Amino acid sequence: MDLSLVISNFLNPPILFFFLGVTSVLVKSDLEIPAPIPKLFSLYLLLAIGFKGGVELAKSGVSQAVILTLVLAIMMSALVPVYTFFILRLKFDPFNSAAIAATYGSISAVTFITASSFLSALKIPFDGYMVAALALMESPAIIVGLILVNLFAYKKGESSETNWPEVLQEAFLNSSVFLLVGSLLIGILTGEHGGQVLKPFTTDIFYGVLTFFLLDMGLVAARRIKDLQKTGAFLIAFAILIPLLNAAIGLLIARSINMPQGNALLFTVLCASASYIAVPAAMRMTVPEANPSLYISSALAVTFPFNILIGIPLYQYGISLLWR
Numbered sequence: 001m002d003l004s005l006v007i008s009n010f011l012n013p014p015i016l017f018f019f020l021g022v023t024s025v026l027v028k029s030d031l032e033i034p035a036p037i038p039k040l041f042s043l044y045l046l047l048a049i050g051f052k053g054g055v056e057l058a059k060s061g062v063s064q065a066v067i068l069t070l071v072l073a074i075m076m077s078a079l080v081p082v083y084t085f086f087i088l089r090l091k092f093d094p095f096n097s098a099a100i101a102a103t104y105g106s107i108s109a110v111t112f113i114t115a116s117s118f119l120s121a122l123k124i125p126f127d128g129y130m131v132a133a134l135a136l137m138e139s140p141a142i143i144v145g146l147i148l149v150n151l152f153a154y155k156k157g158e159s160s161e162t163n164w165p166e167v168l169q170e171a172f173l174n175s176s177v178f179l180l181v182g183s184l185l186i187g188i189l190t191g192e193h194g195g196q197v198l199k200p201f202t203t204d205i206f207y208g209v210l211t212f213f214l215l216d217m218g219l220v221a222a223r224r225i226k227d228l229q230k231t232g233a234f235l236i237a238f239a240i241l242i243p244l245l246n247a248a249i250g251l252l253i254a255r256s257i258n259m260p261q262g263n264a265l266l267f268t269v270l271c272a273s274a275s276y277i278a279v280p281a282a283m284r285m286t287v288p289e290a291n292p293s294l295y296i297s298s299a300l301a302v303t304f305p306f307n308i309l310i311g312i313p314l315y316q317y318g319i320s321l322l323w324r
Helices: 003-010 013-026 036-060 064-088 094-105 109-122 130-136 139-152 164-173 175-197 199-204 206-228 233-256 261-272 278-286 292-322
Strands: none
Touching (some): 003 013, 013 109, 036 130, 064 130, 064 139, 094 139, 109 292, 175 199, 278 292
């Protein structure tokens, strides 16, 4: 692996501020970011990436390659929870296994955004329709996770009492998915003119907001590390090895349909990332028997920093070999 990719990614200001947040917790600094601000920045990032993706999609149009990519993205989101569930059953009960599996079948929008900035730094182009893949991969994992709970967590004859209308609403209309899809549609409708009008808001200040958000993510991730001490080595190993497995599958899929390199990295990152916002919110509501410290901590304290520091440059190195 080319170490220069890791070094260039590590020296990216948003990544350094993430580790500044981690360091703050480790040295017991009193650095604190008021609660409403990270939520606001999270919404901003989803709005900006969705809108810009819509503008780019309006330029490129919908082609066979776009449709194929989106279908494969949905398939991966539905498939990953199935095989990871049976791996997790080696250690956990069906409730926790399904919740963790759904978490790893879904995606991390911030990891996707970090990968986008990594590609921009390397001057590797990518298509705006990959934001549509990001939006579509959020919900299927939640549905599959709940199906697994109903199939394996209850004894024969028992009723799970799952409120499916609420489940579907949380899966498809939660704030992250709704804002991302809505912004994408607005970007498509307004096109290049809309992109120019909102350029100072969605582009010029984008990396500043991302930097501040990752500083907060560093604080949160460092605090979550303590929760993993209760689980032993199994979940920590899972939180690193499963993203690598999912990334390898994503790479092979991207190569088989000859995705452009930039799109291939974003697709691979989507396959390898794990949700720490939308899926945990859904699982808390629908699977209260599962322990949130397991599925939130593994995704946020292990998989997220692994992907943004090592995973993204590692996947790009794999692409440079396979596409050679």
